[in-house]
Amino acid sequence: MTIDVHVRDLRYFAAVAEELHFTRAAERLYVSQPALSKQIRALERQLGAELLRRDRHGVALTAAGAALLPHARNVLSAWEAGAAAVEATEAARRSTLVVGMSTSPGRGGLLPAVRSRFTAEHPEVTLRLRQLTWDDPTAGLADGGTDVAFVWLPLPDEERYDWTLVAEEPRLLALPESHPLAAHAELDFADLLDEPFLALPESAGPLRDHWLALDARAGRPPRIGAEISGAEETYEALVAGLGVCLVAAGNAPLISLGGVTTRPVRGIGPSRYVLAWRHEDAHRPLVGAYARACRSTVGR
Amino acid sequence: MTIDVHVRDLRYFAAVAEELHFTRAAERLYVSQPALSKQIRALERQLGAELLRRDRHGVALTAAGAALLPHARNVLSAWEAGAAAVEATEAARRSTLVVGMSTSPGRGGLLPAVRSRFTAEHPEVTLRLRQLTWDDPTAGLADGGTDVAFVWLPLPDEERYDWTLVAEEPRLLALPESHPLAAHAELDFADLLDEPFLALPESAGPLRDHWLALDARAGRPPRIGAEISGAEETYEALVAGLGVCLVAAGNAPLISLGGVTTRPVRGIGPSRYVLAWRHEDAHRPLVGAYARACRSTVGR
DNA sequence: GATCGTCATAGCCGTTGGTTATCACCACAG
DNA sequence: CTGTGGTGATAACCAACGGCTATGACGATC
Numbered sequence: 001m002t003i004d005v006h007v008r009d010l011r012y013f014a015a016v017a018e019e020l021h022f023t024r025a026a027e028r029l030y031v032s033q034p035a036l037s038k039q040i041r042a043l044e045r046q047l048g049a050e051l052l053r054r055d056r057h058g059v060a061l062t063a064a065g066a067a068l069l070p071h072a073r074n075v076l077s078a079w080e081a082g083a084a085a086v087e088a089t090e091a092a093r094r095s096t097l098v099v100g101m102s103t104s105p106g107r108g109g110l111l112p113a114v115r116s117r118f119t120a121e122h123p124e125v126t127l128r129l130r131q132l133t134w135d136d137p138t139a140g141l142a143d144g145g146t147d148v149a150f151v152w153l154p155l156p157d158e159e160r161y162d163w164t165l166v167a168e169e170p171r172l173l174a175l176p177e178s179h180p181l182a183a184h185a186e187l188d189f190a191d192l193l194d195e196p197f198l199a200l201p202e203s204a205g206p207l208r209d210h211w212l213a214l215d216a217r218a219g220r221p222p223r224i225g226a227e228i229s230g231a232e233e234t235y236e237a238l239v240a241g242l243g244v245c246l247v248a249a250g251n252a253p254l255i256s257l258g259g260v261t262t263r264p265v266r267g268i269g270p271s272r273y274v275l276a277w278r279h280e281d282a283h284r285p286l287v288g289a290y291a292r293a294c295r296s297t298v299g300r
Numbered sequence: 301m302t303i304d305v306h307v308r309d310l311r312y313f314a315a316v317a318e319e320l321h322f323t324r325a326a327e328r329l330y331v332s333q334p335a336l337s338k339q340i341r342a343l344e345r346q347l348g349a350e351l352l353r354r355d356r357h358g359v360a361l362t363a364a365g366a367a368l369l370p371h372a373r374n375v376l377s378a379w380e381a382g383a384a385a386v387e388a389t390e391a392a393r394r395s396t397l398v399v400g401m402s403t404s405p406g407r408g409g410l411l412p413a414v415r416s417r418f419t420a421e422h423p424e425v426t427l428r429l430r431q432l433t434w435d436d437p438t439a440g441l442a443d444g445g446t447d448v449a450f451v452w453l454p455l456p457d458e459e460r461y462d463w464t465l466v467a468e469e470p471r472l473l474a475l476p477e478s479h480p481l482a483a484h485a486e487l488d489f490a491d492l493l494d495e496p497f498l499a500l501p502e503s504a505g506p507l508r509d510h511w512l513a514l515d516a517r518a519g520r521p522p523r524i525g526a527e528i529s530g531a532e533e534t535y536e537a538l539v540a541g542l543g544v545c546l547v548a549a550g551n552a553p554l555i556s557l558g559g560v561t562t563r564p565v566r567g568i569g570p571s572r573y574v575l576a577w578r579h580e581d582a583h584r585p586l587v588g589a590y591a592r593a594c595r596s597t598v599g600r
Numbered sequence: 601g602a603t604c605g606t607c608a609t610a611g612c613c614g615t616t617g618g619t620t621a622t623c624a625c626c627a628c629a630g
Numbered sequence: 631c632t633g634t635g636g637t638g639a640t641a642a643c644c645a646a647c648g649g650c651t652a653t654g655a656c657g658a659t660c
Contacts, residue, residue, distance in 0.1 A: 003383055004308035007375075008617095010382075011304060022638060035618050037638060042616085047383070049390040053444055054638060056626060062444075067389040071382025075307075078378045082310075082371025083303055083347070089367040090349040144353055144362075308648095322607060335649050337608060342647085354607060356657060 007079050009043045010072040012036055016052060017069050020059045096126045097286045100139035100146030103231050104131075107167060107250050110297065117293035125286060134200050134229040137207040141278055148290050152248070153272045156205040162282055163274035164295050169249040170270045171213070172262040176238055182261055189216050189267035196225030196243035198234060211246050213268045235260060248273065307379050309343045310372040312336055316352060317369050320359045396426045397586045400439035400446030403531050404431075407467060407550050410597065417593035425586060434500050434529040437507040441578055448590050452548070453572045456505040462582055463574035464595050470570045471513070472552055472562040474534075475544040482561055489516050489567035496525030496543035498534060511546050513568045535560060548573065 015025040016036065026033040044051050051065035061069065097118075104111070115127055130146055132139045138155055140146030155161050173192065175182055181191070199222070200208040209215075212222045225243020228234045234245065235255045247255060248271050252262045275294045281287045315325040316336065326333040344351050351365035361369065397418075404411070415427055430446055432439045438455055440446030455461050473492065475482055481491070499522070500508040509515075512522045525543020528534045531554050534545065538560045547555060548571050552562045575594045581587045 004306060004311060005379060005383075006304065006306045006617095008304035023636080031617090032619065033638075034620085034640075037640090039617075041639090047386050047390075049386050049393075051386075055443055056637095057443070059638085063393060064386050064389045067385040068382055071378060071385055074378040075375055075382060078371060078374040079305060082368055082375060083305075085367040085371055086347050086349050086351075086364050089364045090347075093349075093363060143355055143357070306648095323605080331648095332650060333607075334609080334651085339648075341608090356606095358606085 003046060005043070005046065007075060009039055010075050012039050013043055013051060013065075014069065014072050014076060016040060016059065017061055017065060017072075020061075022054075022059065092126075094286075095124060096128060097148065097290055098128045098130050098140070098146045099290070100130050100132055100141065100149030100151075102132055102134055102139050102151065103251065103254065106254070110166070113297045114290070114294045117297055118290050121289055121293065122286065135203045137200075137204045138276070141276060147281065147284070147287055148275055148277045151274060151276050152207060152210070153274055154206045154210060155276060156207075160279055161276045162279055163276035164291050164298075165272060165274055166294065166298055167248075167250060167273040168270050169273065171211075171246040171265060171268055172249055172252055173244055173265050174234075174238055174247045174252070174255055174260060174262050175244040176241055177259055177261050179241075179244065181244075182263070184263065186264045186266065189213060189265050192244070192265070193217060193220055194223065196223040198226050198228045198237050198243045198245035199224045201227050201229055210271070213246060216268050231255060303346065305343070305346065307375060309339055310375050312339050313343055313351060313365075314369065314372050314376060316340060316359065317361055317365060317372075320361075322354075322359065392426075394586075395424060396428060397448065397590055398428045398430050398440070398446045399590070400430050400432055400441065400449030400451075402432055402434055402439050402451065403551065403554065406554070410466070413597045414590070414593045417597055418590050421589055421593065422586065435503045437500075437504045438576070441576060447581065447584070447587055448575055448577045451574060451576050452507060452510070453574055454506045454510060455576060456507075460579055461576045462579050463576035464591050464598075465572060465574055466594065466598055467548075467550060467573040468570050469549040469573065471511075471546040471565060471568055472549055473544055473565050474538055474547045474552070474555055474560060474562050476538055476541055477559055477561050479541075479544065481544075482563070484563065486564045486566065489513060489565050492544070492565070493517060493520055494523065496523040498526050498528045498537050498543045498545040499524045501527050501529055510571070513546060516568045531555060 012025070012029060012031075015029050016022060019025040019028065022036055022040075023033050026036040029036065040052065047064070047068075049064035050062050051068060053060050053062050099111075101111075111129075118127065119125070130140060132145070132149075136142060137151060138161070139149035139151050141149050141151075141161060142156075150166065151163075153163070155163075173181075173187055181187060181195075197212055199212055202208065214222070223243075226237045228237055228245070231254050235257060237243065238245070238255065238260045246265070246268070247262065250273070256262055275291060277287045277291065312325070312329060312331075315329050316322060319325040319328065322336055322340075323333050326336040329336065340352065347364070347368075349364035350362050351368060353360045353362050399411075401411075411429075418427065419425070430440060432445070432449075436442060437451060438461070439449035439451050441449050441451075441461060442456075450466065451463075453463070455463075473481075473487055481487060481495075497512055499512055502508065514522070523543075526537045528537055528545070535555045535557060537543065538545070538555065546565070546568070547562065550573070556562055575591060577587045577591065
């Protein structure tokens with residue numbers, strides 16, 4: 001059976017113990033004298049001990065009060081430190097922006113350009129870059145690990161996020177150079193329905209379906225050759241012949257290395273690459289500023 | 301502008317931070333889960349910082365929460381120590397009885413006899429003896445310095461105290477052997493009305509009047525030779541011829557030293573020596589026990 | 601696809617913590 | 631002796647707090 005106390009009451013007690021005068025202490029604490037009187041009595045009742053003796057000659061500490069006073073001060077300073085620590089952490093958070101991304105956005109120095117625009121406007125802000133795996137299609141937005149993120153549409157829980165368009169790119173088919181279909185300069189998606197595909201993890205949700213082009217399969221389930229959650233992994237799976245996969249045109253260079261190539265595909269739409277943030281963060285100045293910096297960099 | 305907090309809320313927070321599970325923490329804290337949830341949110345609102353992140357995968361500490369946790373533990377342990385200190389002090393007070401007296405009660409080993417009876421009944425109790433000056437006719441009862449006290453009636457604020465009779469003794473006149481009145485074996489108070497008297501301090505109130513035998517003066521104000529607030533002082537004042545004074549028969553030996561003597565006085569009543577305590581302490585076991593020990597010692 | 605378990609919300613109610621107005625008491629000046 | 635000023639305590643009132651039960655939204659699981 002622990003007995004708790006309001007830190008305020010200890011502050012009140014310490015003030016009275018210092019002043020040895022209720023009215024003056026009440027003034028110092030910006031409360032009325034009866035309120036102070038009542039709170040001190042409540043504290044005494046709660047502790048089952050008389051802390052202050054009031055008589056004709058004034059106010060004096062009792063033994064119990066004298067025993068409590070240093071501890072009360074300890075509690076007060078401990079709490080002060082705690083509140084300050086939270087405040088400091090919070091201030092750091094407010095002046096730090098974490099940018100999430102799955103693979104590098106690349107695309108001709110987009111990231112450095114946005115950074116320089118942003119830091120020109122907010123030189124005091126620390127900009128942190130965070131790379132996340134493909135398990136999380138929101139690149140850290142969902143769990144608060146990031147404040148803004150470069151991601152591919154569609155996002156899960158779409159209404160929870162706002163975004164601004166970075167690029168809209170056609171999807172190419174990535175496949176081993178040795179693959180029979182590599183002989184064609186351009187492909188038709190209808191010819192790929194039976195091909196094993198490399199797929200994002202289940203947790204990627206609608207984004208996984210998008211890169212499988214589920215909407216172009218008329219209900220026929222795709223064959224899954226392997227699951228991939230990184231660029232190197234994808235390259236290895238392609239070389240190993242585990243399957244083929246769609247990639248955005250802008251990402252083609254990342255995997256078009258020895259033994260892997262890409263081909264245009266008819267019959268599927270483009271993909272949209274966006275900078276996204278949580279809807280509830282829309283008002284945060286840094287989020288807005290970064291989005292603006294991104295927009296004006298892209299729109300140039 | 302200081303922000304206070306209820307220690308309970310920190311306890312709640314620490315519990316959730318340890319369990320990382322609201323329902324389990326609520327059980328451990330013996331509160332309902334909604335109550336816990338609400339209090340944590342209130343704490344977060346008060347601090348203006350998210351302390352815990354709740355999402356599909358469970359509960360996790362945020363940076364602010366992690367920053368707060370050790371401080372919260374500090375506050376909790378500081379308060380625990382404070383409460384324990386008060387409790388210890390209070391326990392000591394409950395097991396200590398402070399006995400006040402102005403001069404030694406003397407009277408044939410009364411004090412040791414009461415002590416041995418009392419400690420036989422309460423061997424665990426510390427009995428402290430405290431000597432007080434004649435400025436305080438209640439011998440420390442008024443300001444709480446003592447729990448019980450051997451005093452002379454009448455007391456100021458008589459209704460505030462209870463008492464049990466120790467002795468009823470005639471009042472003698474103490475005077476220098478060289479004084480003309482010392483020639484008589486017995487005196488009449490009417491013959492003393494013009495004598496300068498030694499008086500207790502003003503603060504002694506009605507007791508001062510009693511030792512001046514004000515009620516036997518028919519309104520004629522006494523002549524005050526000096527104020528006295530101790531036995532040695534009284535002896536010196538008598539020897540110096542500053543005045544005479546009344547003393548209880550039982551106290552006569554204390555000042556009947558070289559050059560000072562006492563004589564019976566007709567026309568004034570006796571004095572009552574009592575063990576007294578504050579009325580509000582009447583129920584305290586130790587007070588009652590001491591009074592009982594005193595009564596049975598006296599009544600023997 | 602129903603169920604379970606999680607945390608959040610709603611609505612209710614006794615308690616708390618503040619207010620102003622007033623009292624009882626004492627010291628002190630006239 | 632008698633006002634008068636200043637002390638802390640008390641009364642009456644009221645908004646906010648802190649707890650409860652019941653219920654909801656949402657994933658995870660079988």
